[in-house]
Amino acid sequence: MKKIEAIIKPFKLDDVKEGLTEIGVRGMSVSEIKGFGRQKGHTEIYRGAEYTVDFVPKLKLEVVVGAEMAPQVVELIEEKAKTGSIGDGKIFVTSLEEVIRIRTGERGKEAI
Amino acid sequence: MINAGDTAFILICSALVMFMTPGLALFYGGMVRNKNVLSTIMQSFIVIGLVTVIWVLWGYSLAFGPDVGGVVGSLAWFGLKGVGLSPSPDYASTIPHQAFMIFQAMFAIITPALITGAFAERMKFTAFLFFILLWSTFVYSPLAHWVWGAGGWLGNMGALDFAGGTVVHISSGVSALAAALLISKRKGYGKEQFIPHNLPMTITGTAILWFGWFGFNAGSALASNGLAAGSFVTTHVASASAALTWMLAEWMHHGKPTTLGAASGAVAGLVAVTPAAGFVGPLSALIIGGLAGVICYGAVVAKSTLGYDDSLDVVGIHGVGGTWGALATGLFASTAVNPDGANGLLFGNAGQLWVQFLSVLVTCIFAFVMTVVILKVLDLTIGLRVDDEEEVRGLDITQHSETAYSL
Numbered sequence: 001m002k003k004i005e006a007i008i009k010p011f012k013l014d015d016v017k018e019g020l021t022e023i024g025v026r027g028m029s030v031s032e033i034k035g036f037g038r039q040k041g042h043t044e045i046y047r048g049a050e051y052t053v054d055f056v057p058k059l060k061l062e063v064v065v066g067a068e069m070a071p072q073v074v075e076l077i078e079e080k081a082k083t084g085s086i087g088d089g090k091i092f093v094t095s096l097e098e099v100i101r102i103r104t105g106e107r108g109k110e111a112i
Numbered sequence: 113m114i115n116a117g118d119t120a121f122i123l124i125c126s127a128l129v130m131f132m133t134p135g136l137a138l139f140y141g142g143m144v145r146n147k148n149v150l151s152t153i154m155q156s157f158i159v160i161g162l163v164t165v166i167w168v169l170w171g172y173s174l175a176f177g178p179d180v181g182g183v184v185g186s187l188a189w190f191g192l193k194g195v196g197l198s199p200s201p202d203y204a205s206t207i208p209h210q211a212f213m214i215f216q217a218m219f220a221i222i223t224p225a226l227i228t229g230a231f232a233e234r235m236k237f238t239a240f241l242f243f244i245l246l247w248s249t250f251v252y253s254p255l256a257h258w259v260w261g262a263g264g265w266l267g268n269m270g271a272l273d274f275a276g277g278t279v280v281h282i283s284s285g286v287s288a289l290a291a292a293l294l295i296s297k298r299k300g301y302g303k304e305q306f307i308p309h310n311l312p313m314t315i316t317g318t319a320i321l322w323f324g325w326f327g328f329n330a331g332s333a334l335a336s337n338g339l340a341a342g343s344f345v346t347t348h349v350a351s352a353s354a355a356l357t358w359m360l361a362e363w364m365h366h367g368k369p370t371t372l373g374a375a376s377g378a379v380a381g382l383v384a385v386t387p388a389a390g391f392v393g394p395l396s397a398l399i400i401g402g403l404a405g406v407i408c409y410g411a412v413v414a415k416s417t418l419g420y421d422d423s424l425d426v427v428g429i430h431g432v433g434g435t436w437g438a439l440a441t442g443l444f445a446s447t448a449v450n451p452d453g454a455n456g457l458l459f460g461n462a463g464q465l466w467v468q469f470l471s472v473l474v475t476c477i478f479a480f481v482m483t484v485v486i487l488k489v490l491d492l493t494i495g496l497r498v499d500d501e502e503e504v505r506g507l508d509i510t511q512h513s514e515t516a517y518s519l
Binding site for chain 1: 305307308362365366368370372373376409412413416425
């Protein structure tokens with residue numbers, strides 16, 4: 001099993017979610033985060049004074065799938081979240097040891 | 113003779129002006145960081161309590177009581193002794209004396225509350241309370257007497273101040289400068305970001321201020337008459353035009369029209385028209401407001417190069433806007449608008465501008481020096497600032513044991 005975490009631009013969420021649902025991903029979590037990479041921050045103006053805000057709002061999407069499906073998911077997120085300009089985000093893939101569905105007690109792939 | 117219409121109008125205007133101080137609390141509260149929003153709101157809100165008590169006991173008497181040498185009122189009206197329900201012989205002859213007194217109380221309340229923007233996010237609450245007590249007694253009351261009190265020397269000299277450009281705005285703006293210099297910068301100023309935490313709160317406050325200002329300026333006619341209607345119109349026109357010009361100035365200077373800019377402009381326009389409201393016509397108000405938006409924007413931008421931490425720009429908006437308004441009154445005043453006023457420079461009376469200039473100068477010097485003295489005394493006795501750790505944790509939790517937002 002793999003856990004795929006994707007940091008994406010907030011306005012790309014709908015495209016990514018629809019794409020993932022179409023290829024059969026049945027669940028995901030999303031959270032609002034702030035961070036920066038090469039994009040650095042953005043500028044805000046208050047009463048004529050400019051402030052550089054380092055941490056910009058992004059979304060973190062978390063999806064857990066079977067190992068065989070992971071490349072397809074990564075490819076889809078890559079395609080859907082891309083604008084080509086700086087700040088498109090990153091995708092992290094990690095191996096996952098165990099998944100448990102609390103209601104039924106199922107373990108492993110069954111519980112995804 | 114008590115006039116029912118005038119009395120009803122002034123009582124409603126008093127309520128409108130009262131509402132400005134909670135409006136100011138929101139205006140300021142939105143601009144600070146979320147760890148200081150309650151303490152900032154409190155510094156306006158509790159002034160309603162404190163100054164009302166001062167006003168009833170001795171403040172009103174010092175400001176409007178029987179004149180002592182043109183400088184101050186006597187304590188003959190201590191505890192509102194003799195301030196009754198029939199009209200005063202000296203002030204507003206068609207409304208109960210107490211109606212005039214309570215209308216003036218609301219001005220006495222908002223003026224020191226305006227100063228709090230300069231030392232937001234770092235002043236000790238006890239020091240703040242003593243500051244308000246002393247400032248209200250030794251700065252506001254005498255100044256109100258000079259300009260509006262029967263026998264006051266600035267009023268006798270012919271200085272025009274319809275609703276408080278010198279007494280309210282220049283005095284608070286200049287005192288704010290003194291306070292910002294004496295209390296010095298917030299910890300991390302220039303290194304950390306001090307970004308407003310809730311601008312919708314600030315905009316709400318602006319709307320309340322604008323609404324209440326009709327009571328402030330139109331009510332200063334002290335009667336429900338044509339002068340009140342004229343002041344209502346000039347007030348609105350100046351505010352509207354300043355909101356536009358500030359927005360445009362910032363747009364041209366920084367590339368974006370901001371909501372905080374529009375709100376700040378509206379307040380700057382209200383400040384500038386305050387001394388002029390009952391002495392100028394609508395088109396003059398348009399110009400006074402329009403220039404106020406640009407001038408005050410410039411003053412606020414200049415702050416960062418001058419290097420003092422007037423946290424919420426009391427100096428740039430009230431000090432500079434009030435000064436512009438007082439001088440503009442000396443330019444645009446016209447006896448065609450108000451026969452009890454005077455003509456300004458543009459209507460052939462250059463002398464009026466000189467009188468206005470003198471009244472500004474005197475107010476600046478008096479308010480600055482007195483504020484420095486008061487704050488020095490408090491600094492040496494109880495200390496002005498919270499300690500570094502309290503400042504970092506925020507004033508809400510350290511001064512009041514509360515937090516505004518919980519998750």
